[in-house]
Amino acid sequence: MSAAKLFDLTGRVALVTGASSGLGLRFAEVLAENGSAVVLVARRLDRLEAVKARIEQAGGRAIAVGADVIDRAAMVRAFDAAEKAFGAVDILVNNAGVAHAGRAIELSEAEWRRVLGTNLDAVLFWAQEAARRLIAAGKGGAIVNISSVLGFGVAKGVIAYATAKAGVIQLTRALGLELASKGIRVNAIAPGWIVTDLNRDYLASEKGAAIVKDIPLGRFGAERDLDGVLLLLVSDAGRYMTGATVVVDGGQMVGLRG
Numbered sequence: 001m002s003a004a005k006l007f008d009l010t011g012r013v014a015l016v017t018g019a020s021s022g023l024g025l026r027f028a029e030v031l032a033e034n035g036s037a038v039v040l041v042a043r044r045l046d047r048l049e050a051v052k053a054r055i056e057q058a059g060g061r062a063i064a065v066g067a068d069v070i071d072r073a074a075m076v077r078a079f080d081a082a083e084k085a086f087g088a089v090d091i092l093v094n095n096a097g098v099a100h101a102g103r104a105i106e107l108s109e110a111e112w113r114r115v116l117g118t119n120l121d122a123v124l125f126w127a128q129e130a131a132r133r134l135i136a137a138g139k140g141g142a143i144v145n146i147s148s149v150l151g152f153g154v155a156k157g158v159i160a161y162a163t164a165k166a167g168v169i170q171l172t173r174a175l176g177l178e179l180a181s182k183g184i185r186v187n188a189i190a191p192g193w194i195v196t197d198l199n200r201d202y203l204a205s206e207k208g209a210a211i212v213k214d215i216p217l218g219r220f221g222a223e224r225d226l227d228g229v230l231l232l233l234v235s236d237a238g239r240y241m242t243g244a245t246v247v248v249d250g251g252q253m254v255g256l257r258g
Contacts, residue, residue, distance in 0.1 A: 006236060006237045007231045007232075007235045008035055009031060009036035009235060012037070012090055013036065013082060014028075014031045014036040014037070014234070015093070015130070016031070017041045018041075018042055019048060019095070022223075023191075023226065026223040027095060027226075029058075029060075031230075039081070039085070039089065040065065041096075042066070043067070045064060048064035061086070063085045065078045065081050065082075069126065070117045070118055075126060079133060083133075089130055091142050091234045092130040092141070092143045093234075094122070094126055094145045097146065098115055102157055104159045115164055116160060120167040120168060123168055127145070127175055130184075131179055134182070140184055142185045142235075143175065145171065146168075146188070146191070147172070147189065151166040153253065172186055172245060175243075179242075185242040187242060188244070188246070189246050190245050190246065190247045190248070190249070191226060191248050192215070192252045194225065195223070196223060203220055208220070214252055215250040215251065215252045216250060216252070216254065217251055219250065221248065226248055
C-alpha cells in the first residue's frame with residue numbers, strides 16, 4: 001500500500017479544539033490537506049474564520065464553531081454543527097489547553113480549577129461526547145489527546161499543568177481500554193518544546209538557549225514535527241494502536257534519564 005493511501009483521510013470528519021492558533025491550527029490544516037473535513041473549535045471565532053478561509057482556499061472543507069471547551073452546552077452545539085455540515089465526527093483532536101506559572105504554595109484554587117478544567121476535564125468530556133455519538137452511529141473512530149513531556153516529569157512553577165498532562169496520559173490509557181471493543185482508538189501525543197507564536201520569543205532568549213542544551217537533537221521542535229505522528233494516530237496507518245502516548249521531544253526525556 002502506498003503511503004498516500006495509508007494516510008488518506010478522505011471521507012473522515014475531524015474536530016480539533018483550540019484550532020485558532022499554534023498547534024491546533026497546524027493540526028487542522030494537516031488533517032484537511034490529507035482529505036478530512038475539519039470542524040474548527042476555539043473561543044476566538046474571528047481567528048477560526050481566518051483558518052477556515054485558509055483551508056478552503058487550499059481546497060479543503062471546514063466550518064468554524066466558537067466554543068469554550070469547558071462549556072458543555074457549547075460542546076454539544078459543536079458536535080451538532082459538525083454532523084449537520086459533514087456527518088458524524090470520527091476524528092477528535094483534544095488540543096485546547098491553557099498554561100500557568102507560579103509556585104505551588106501560591107497557586108489559588110481558582111487557577112488550579114481553571115487549568116485542570118481545560119487541560120483534563122474537557123479532554124474527558126469531549127472524548128465522551130465523540131464516543132457516544134460514534135457508538136450510536138455504529139462507527140469506529142480515533143481520538144488523539146495532546147499531553148506533554150511534563151506529564152512524565154515535572155518542572156518548578158507548573159504544578160497544575162503537569163498534573164493535568166499526567167492525567168491525560170492515564171485518561172488515554174483508560175479510554176483506549178474501554179473503547180477498543182467499539183472500534184474507537186484513543187491515543188495521545190506528548191510533545192516537548194515546540195516553537196509556536198506563543199513561545200517563540202522566550203525560546204529565542206538566553207533561557208531558551210539553556211533549555212536547548214538538554215535536547216539531544218540540538219534544536220527545538222517545529223510545528224511540522226508533529227505532522228507525522230498525528231497522521232499515524234488518526235489514519236489506518238495506526239489502526240492497531242490504542243492507549244498509547246507517543247513522545248515527540250527530540251530525545252530530551254531520554255537524555256534527562258541518562
